[in-house]
Amino acid sequence: MKHFIVTLGLAVAALATPTPTTQDAPSRVLTARQAAGTCSGALTKFKFFGVNESGAEFGNQNIPGVLGTDYTWPSPSSIDFFMNQGLNTFRIPFLLERLAPPSTGITGPFDSTYLNGLQTIVNYITSKGGFALVDPHNFMIYNGAQILSTSDFQTFWTNLSKVFINNPNVIFDLMNEPHDIDATVVAGLMQAAINGIRSTGATQLIFAEGTSWTGAWTWTSSGNSQAFTTLSDPLNNTAIGDAEGFADSDGSGTSDQCVSNTIGAERLAAATQWLQQTGFKGFLGEMGAGSNTACIQAVYGALCSMQQAGGVWLGMLWWAAGPWWGTYYQSIEPPSGAAIPSVLPQALLPFV
Numbered sequence: 001m002k003h004f005i006v007t008l009g010l011a012v013a014a015l016a017t018p019t020p021t022t023q024d025a026p027s028r029v030l031t032a033r034q035a036a037g038t039c040s041g042a043l044t045k046f047k048f049f050g051v052n053e054s055g056a057e058f059g060n061q062n063i064p065g066v067l068g069t070d071y072t073w074p075s076p077s078s079i080d081f082f083m084n085q086g087l088n089t090f091r092i093p094f095l096l097e098r099l100a101p102p103s104t105g106i107t108g109p110f111d112s113t114y115l116n117g118l119q120t121i122v123n124y125i126t127s128k129g130g131f132a133l134v135d136p137h138n139f140m141i142y143n144g145a146q147i148l149s150t151s152d153f154q155t156f157w158t159n160l161s162k163v164f165i166n167n168p169n170v171i172f173d174l175m176n177e178p179h180d181i182d183a184t185v186v187a188g189l190m191q192a193a194i195n196g197i198r199s200t201g202a203t204q205l206i207f208a209e210g211t212s213w214t215g216a217w218t219w220t221s222s223g224n225s226q227a228f229t230t231l232s233d234p235l236n237n238t239a240i241g242d243a244e245g246f247a248d249s250d251g252s253g254t255s256d257q258c259v260s261n262t263i264g265a266e267r268l269a270a271a272t273q274w275l276q277q278t279g280f281k282g283f284l285g286e287m288g289a290g291s292n293t294a295c296i297q298a299v300y301g302a303l304c305s306m307q308q309a310g311g312v313w314l315g316m317l318w319w320a321a322g323p324w325w326g327t328y329y330q331s332i333e334p335p336s337g338a339a340i341p342s343v344l345p346q347a348l349l350p351f352v
Contacts, residue, residue, distance in 0.1 A: 039300075039303075039304035039307060039308070039350070039351075041308050042308070042310075043307040043308060044307055044309075044310065044311040044313075045307065045351075046306075046307070046313070046314065046315035046316065046351060047314050047315055048088065048089040048131055048171075048283065048314055048315035048316075048317075049087055049088060049089055049315045049316060049317075049351065049352060050082060050087040050088055050089035050090050050091075050130075050131075050315075050317055050318070051082055051087065051089075051090060051091075051317055051318045051319075051320065051321040051332055052090075052091045052093065052285075052286060052317050052318065052319050052320040052321065052322070053074035053078065053079070053090050053091065053092055053093075053121070053320075053321050053322055054074075054093055054319075054320040054321065054322035054325070055071060055072040055073060055074055055093075055322040055323055055324055056071050056072065056073050056074075056092065056093060056094045056095070056098075056117065056118070057071065057093040057094055057095050057137035058070065058071045058072065058324060059071045060095055060097075063095070063097045063098065063102070064097070064098050064101065064111065064114070065098065067113075067117070071095075071098070072322075072323055072324055073117045073118075073120070073121050074090070074092065074121050074321070074322060074323070075323050076121075076124050077334070078321055078322075078323070078333060078334055079121075079124060079125055079128070079130065080128075081334040081335075082321070082334075083128055083129075083130060085344070085349060085352070086349070086352035087348075087352065088129070088130050088131060089130065089131040089132075089133070089315060089317060090125050090130060090131070090132055090133070090317075091132075091133040091135050091173065091285065091317050092118065092121055092122060092125075092132060092133065092134055092135060093135045093136075093137035093176065094114075094118055094134070094135065094136060094137060095136070095137060095138065096136045096138045096142050096156075097138075097142065097143055098111060098114045099111060099114050099115060099118070099136075099160075100142075100156065102142075102143040105152075106142050106147070106152050106153075106155075106156050107152050107155040107156060107159075110159070110160075110163075115163070118134065119163070122134065122164070122167070122170060123167075125169075126167055126169035126170065129169070130169065131169050131170075131171055132169060132170050132171065133170075133171045133172075133173045133207065133285075133317075134160070134164065134170060134171070134172060134173060135173040135176050136173075136174075136175055136176065137176040138175065138176065139175075139176060139177050139178060139179055139213075140175050140178035140179070140181055140186065140189070146180075146181060147175075147189065148185065148189075150188055150189055150191075150192035151192070153189045153192050153193050153196075154192040154193055154195060154196035155196065156193075156196075157172065157174065157192075157193040157196045157197050158196035158197065158199060158200060160172075161196070161197040161200050161202040161204075162200050162202075164202075164204070165200055165201065165202045167204075168203075168204060170204050171204060171205045171206070171207060171239075172193075172197060172202075172204060172205070172206045172207065173207040173209070173285070174189075174190055174193045174194075174206065174207060174208050174209060175189075175190075175193075175209055176209065177209060177213040177214050178209060178210070178211050178213075178214070179211060179212060179213050180211075181211050182211065182223065183210060183211045183212075183222060183223030183224045183226070183227035183228075184223070184227045185211075186209070186210055186211045186224075186227070187208075187210070187224075187227040187228050187230075187231060190208035190209070190228075190231065190240075191208075191231055191232070193206075193208070194206055194208065194231070194232075194233050194238055198233065198234055198235065203235055203237065204237070205237050205238075205239060206233065206237065206238040206239060207238075207239035207240075207283065207285070208228070208231060208238055208239060208240050209240075209285075210222065210224035210227070210228060210240065211223065211224060212224065214285070216267060216268055216271045216282075216284060217267035217268070217270070217271070219270065219271045219274060220270045220271070220274055224240075225274050228240045229278065239281070239282075239283055239314075240280060240282075255290070256289075256290025256291070256292065256295070256329040256330075257290060257292075257294075257295075258289055258290065258292075258294045258295040258298045259298075260294060260298065261293070261294040261295075261297035261298050261301070262297075262298065262301055263298050264287075264289075264298040264299055264300075264301050264302025264303075264305075265298075265301040265302050265304070265305040267302075268284075268302055268305055268306065269305075272305065272306070272309045272312065272313070275309070275312035275313070276309065276310065276312055280312075281311075281312050281313070281314055282312055282313045282314065283313070283314045283315055283316070284306070284313065284315070284316040284317070285316075285317055286317060286318075286319040286320075287299065287302065287316055287317070287318055287319060288318060288319040288320070288330040288339075289330070289343065289347075290329050290330075291329065291338060291339055291341065291342040291343050295343075296342060296343065296346050296347050299343065299347035299348070300346070300347045300350070303316065303347070303348075303350075303351045304351075307351060316351075318330075318332050318339070318343075318348065320332070321333045321334075321337070325337065332344060
């Protein structure tokens with residue numbers, strides 16, 4: 001039995017400006033969610049369940065940028081809020097160019113100030129018993145060019161894993177959503193990073209992402225399912241992909257309107273089948289949707305299908321929390337993020 005994990009993504013949302021209607025009232029959403037029924041059968045609870053804490057990757061047009069103007073780090077109070085709700089896992093996106101400045105390259109020394117910001121929030125999360133995913137949010141692009149050197153990518157991850165080698169609650173998410181690059185090339189880069197991390201003696205869980213934005217609904221059609229079958233880890237503790245799972249028309253998470261109230265489970269079905277057939281395990285790294293009837297049902301149905309799948313899915317993260325999301329319809333940042341009144345209690349908390 002393989003113990004690799006596929007970190008896939010699914011967004012349950014479509015390209016439109018939110019238009020409030022009476023259908024969106026919290027009481028109607030509650031009734032609609034209850035109408036979907038309960039999640040029955042033999043269920044496997046998620047080991048990792050939480051949110052993306054976005055902000056340190058903001059302002060990527062300004063490198064290195066100014067803290068508090070171009071980018072920000074997550075708020076400890078946000079971590080506290082979610083942990084008090086029973087969530088336990090937090091993904092911390094950051095920019096490679098800020099951590100490893102282009103002046104010295106991806107294999108060079110880290111910027112001490114930016115690294116300290118990353119370490120501070122990671123240590124806060126893990127000191128409370130939570131899990132922290134460190135995530136270079138670069139789409140396999142560094143300083144305007146695709147990352148193609150396996151040697152450079154291996155060196156970067158060798159260096160970063162040494163920073164967190166003594167923290168067992170850190171998870172290494174190797175690269176957010178590579179795209180427009182062949183799956184076999186991405187798999188080679190991921191293998192190199194795994195080799196580098198293990199060469200240091202680091203034993204933590206690793207998430208290795210695929211091409212095509214690591215989409216759960218394109219995992220078997222993008223070449224990922226073939227390219228990643230030979231990925232190896234001497235500790236059998238590597239995750240394949242940070243699959244995203246948005247349920248809007250193009251799976252981008254840019255609209256609050258869902259395709260249907262069953263689209264979440266439907267877009268996960270092929271990935272779930274692949275996981276069951278291969279012995280790999282999966283993780284849904286990004287999921288999001290609007291706070292309306294169809295979307296609440298779609299998210300609930302997706303999470304239910306994951307827990308009904310015999311333990312092949314380890315968990316899910318909502319996109320997104322973070323202090324600078326403002327009125328973004330998927331914001332779950334406390335206290336007033338748009339997803340908090342309905343999505344959090346109706347679609348997420350039943351699966352904690």
